[in-house]
Amino acid sequence: MKKNIAIALALVLGTAALQGQDDPVKLSKQAARALTSYNMDPGSNVAKLEEAKEKIDRALQAAEVQGMVSAWQTRGEIYSTIVQREMMLRSLNPATPLSGDNDALEAFQSFQKAYEMATKKFEKADAAKGIGEIQSYLVNIGLMKYEKQEYEKAFRSFNALIKSHDILSAEKLKSLLDDPEQHQNQLYVTALCAQLARLNDEAEKYYMRLYEKGNAPSTVYEGLYQVKTEKGDAEGAERILKEGRQKYPNDAGLLFSEINLYLKKGELDGLIARLKQAIEQEPNNLSLYITLGSVYDNLYQREAQQKNEAKATEYFDEAKKYYEKALQIDNKAADAYYSLGALYYNKAAARTQDLNALPQDDYSAATIKKYQQIQKEIMALFDQALPYFQKAEAINPNDTNTLIALSEIYARKDELEMANEFKKRLEVIRGGGKNPNSYFKM
Incomplete structure (x- = not known):
C-alpha cells in the first residue's frame, strides 16, 4: 500500500514538473533568467544564450504569452544580444557566419511589439532603449543584403530602421538618422x-x-x-x-x-531635340547617335511614303550622318554598319514598290525605259548597302537580320552561290547553333 502511494505521488510530482516545463509563462521567465546567466559570464555561458532563444520562441507560440509586454521585451533583448555578439565576432573575423538571417530585424520587431503594447512608462522606455541599441545592426545587415542583391531583405532591414527612427523621435531619444x-x-x-x-x-x-x-x-x-x-x-x-x-x-x-x-x-519629332541634348551631355555615347540616326531613318520612311521628296531626302541624309558619327566613335559598331546598310536597303525596297506599280501589260518604249531606270536605281542602292552588311557580318556573324539582308541582296544580284552561303549560315542560327567564324573580314 505504501509502495503504491509512493508511486502515485512520484507520478503526480513528475506530471507537475513536466507541466511546469511546458508552461508558456514559465518558459518566458526561464528565457529571461537564461539571458541573465549569459550576461553574467558571456565567455562561459554561450549555451545559455541559445537556451534563452529556444525558450522564448517556444513560449511566444502561446496566445497568453503573446499578450505579455515582458515576453516581447525579453525576446528583443535576446535577439539583440545574439546579433551584437555575432557582429563583434565578425569584426574579428569577417568570415564568421551569422546564425540567423537577420536577427537585428527579429529584435526590432519584438521591441516594436513591446513598445506598441506597453501601458506603463518604464515598459515604453525599455522598448525604446532596445530599439536604439539595434539601429546600427539594421544598417549593417541591410547593407550586407544589398551587396548580395537580396533587395527585398535589404528593404525589410532598412524599413525597420526608418520605423525605429520614427519611434525614437517620438520619444525624443537619439537616433542614427537625426x-x-x-x-x-x-x-x-x-x-x-x-x-x-x-x-x-x-x-x-x-x-x-x-x-x-x-x-x-x-x-x-x-x-x-x-x-x-x-x-x-x-x-x-x-x-x-x-x-x-x-x-x-x-x-x-x-x-x-x-x-x-x-x-x-512613337513621337519621333519630339525626340530629336532631346537626343541632341543627350549627345551634348554624353558626346561619346554610341547608342545615342544610333538612336538619333534611327529616328531620322523612321522620319525619312514616313516622308517617302507620303511622297514628300525634299523632306525625305533631308531626313535620309541626317540618318546617314548620325550613323556615320557612331562609327567615328567605334569603327567596330556592328549596329551602326547594319543601320547604314538597312538605310539603303529600305530605300531600294521602296523603289521596288514603285517598280511593281508600273502597268504590267504596257510594253511601250516609255514604260520599258522607266522600268529599266528604276531597276538600275534599285541595284545601285543594293550595291551601296552591301559593303555595310558585309562589315556588320564580319563583326557579328550570328546576327539574323544581317544574314537575311546578305542572302537577299546576293540573290537579287544573281550571285546564287553567295546567296546560298548566307542561307546556310542563317539555318545554323535558326537551328539553335552559332557560326564559329565570319565569312567577311574587316
Whole structure:
C-alpha cells in the first residue's frame, strides 16, 4: 500500500514538473533568467544564450504569452544580444557566419511589439532603449543584403530602421538618422531597395515621402516615374517626369527616361531635340547617335511614303550622318554598319514598290525605259548597302537580320552561290547553333 502511494505521488510530482516545463509563462521567465546567466559570464555561458532563444520562441507560440509586454521585451533583448555578439565576432573575423538571417530585424520587431503594447512608462522606455541599441545592426545587415542583391531583405532591414527612427523621435531619444541629410539618404536607399525588389507600393510610399518635402533630388523623380510606370499609372508617371524635367533640365537620368517614353509612344519629332541634348551631355555615347540616326531613318520612311521628296531626302541624309558619327566613335559598331546598310536597303525596297506599280501589260518604249531606270536605281542602292552588311557580318556573324539582308541582296544580284552561303549560315542560327567564324573580314 505504501509502495503504491509512493508511486502515485512520484507520478503526480513528475506530471507537475513536466507541466511546469511546458508552461508558456514559465518558459518566458526561464528565457529571461537564461539571458541573465549569459550576461553574467558571456565567455562561459554561450549555451545559455541559445537556451534563452529556444525558450522564448517556444513560449511566444502561446496566445497568453503573446499578450505579455515582458515576453516581447525579453525576446528583443535576446535577439539583440545574439546579433551584437555575432557582429563583434565578425569584426574579428569577417568570415564568421551569422546564425540567423537577420536577427537585428527579429529584435526590432519584438521591441516594436513591446513598445506598441506597453501601458506603463518604464515598459515604453525599455522598448525604446532596445530599439536604439539595434539601429546600427539594421544598417549593417541591410547593407550586407544589398551587396548580395537580396533587395527585398535589404528593404525589410532598412524599413525597420526608418520605423525605429520614427519611434525614437517620438520619444525624443537619439537616433542614427537625426541628421536631416542622413535621414533623406536613408529614405531614398529604402525606396530604391523596394523598387529593385519590385515592391512598388512600398517604393512609391518612400519616394513620395521625399517628393513631398519639396526639395527632392532628380533621382527621386526618376524613381517615382519608373515605379508609377511599372504600376500602370501612365498619367501620374508622365506628370512626375514632366515636373522633374522642368526642375532638372540637364539631368541625364530624367532625359533618358523622357527619350525612352517618346520612343515607346512613337513621337519621333519630339525626340530629336532631346537626343541632341543627350549627345551634348554624353558626346561619346554610341547608342545615342544610333538612336538619333534611327529616328531620322523612321522620319525619312514616313516622308517617302507620303511622297514628300525634299523632306525625305533631308531626313535620309541626317540618318546617314548620325550613323556615320557612331562609327567615328567605334569603327567596330556592328549596329551602326547594319543601320547604314538597312538605310539603303529600305530605300531600294521602296523603289521596288514603285517598280511593281508600273502597268504590267504596257510594253511601250516609255514604260520599258522607266522600268529599266528604276531597276538600275534599285541595284545601285543594293550595291551601296552591301559593303555595310558585309562589315556588320564580319563583326557579328550570328546576327539574323544581317544574314537575311546578305542572302537577299546576293540573290537579287544573281550571285546564287553567295546567296546560298548566307542561307546556310542563317539555318545554323535558326537551328539553335552559332557560326564559329565570319565569312567577311574587316
